[in-house]
Amino acid sequence: MGRLILVYGGSGSGKSAWAERTLLAQAAQVPGARAVYLAAMESASPEAPARIARHRAMREAHGAAAGVSFETVERTVDVGGVAAAPGDFVLLEDLGNLLANEIWSPSGAGPALAEDRIFTGLTLLQARAALLLVVSNDVFSDGGGYPPETMAYIRSLGSLHQRLALLAEEVVEVVCGLPVVWKQAPSR
Helix, strand or coil: CCEEEEEEECCCCCHHHHHHHHHHHHHHCCCCCCEEEEECCCCCCCCHHHHHHHHHHHHHHHHHHHCCCEEEEECCCCHHHCCCCCCCEEEEECHHHHHHHHHHCCCCCCCCCHHHHHHHHHHHHHHHCCEEEEEEECCCCCCCCCCHHHHHHHHHHHHHHHHHHHHCCEEEEEECCEEEEEECCCCC
16 A cells, blocks of 8 residues: 555645655656656636646656656546556646546536545555646635535535545645645654
8 A cells, every 4th residue: 555645735735846846756756667747637718728737847847847647547537547667757737637527427427426436446546656746726614605406515515625635644724825734644
């Protein structure tokens, strides 16, 4: 069973940059290691192509700095089916998009099964990977007042955070680009 790190933060907090640098630094310590960027965002919305391009450029810059390049795998549902090899360093970007896809995409599991499908898929990935780093969003602080289906999504994301935090070696919140460690494994 590989290591699991859960990192989350608000929009624009720097969580993705922190996650990429962290994963690449660890992969760079293992000769021949493969860094896999598991992209879960569907490019259906008008702003999606610009966000995808920004993330792609950031990955390339971080990879160049670390001396390890990401291999990008696009998978919007059923992450347990990703062909990760034993010892891979896998970064999932991001849990919130994956959950939305599983709930509302025609190829997703649907609202009743989405959370369990994701959790099972991530545990399968963790079993194969040297490190699985899951990036997620903090969408829990703005007060609510949303339609019932949005509130159900928020509750499912919160439940996934809790379930993953129990399994994780580290749980990190990124605020203003700074990591706040909420859970850390004892030193080896």
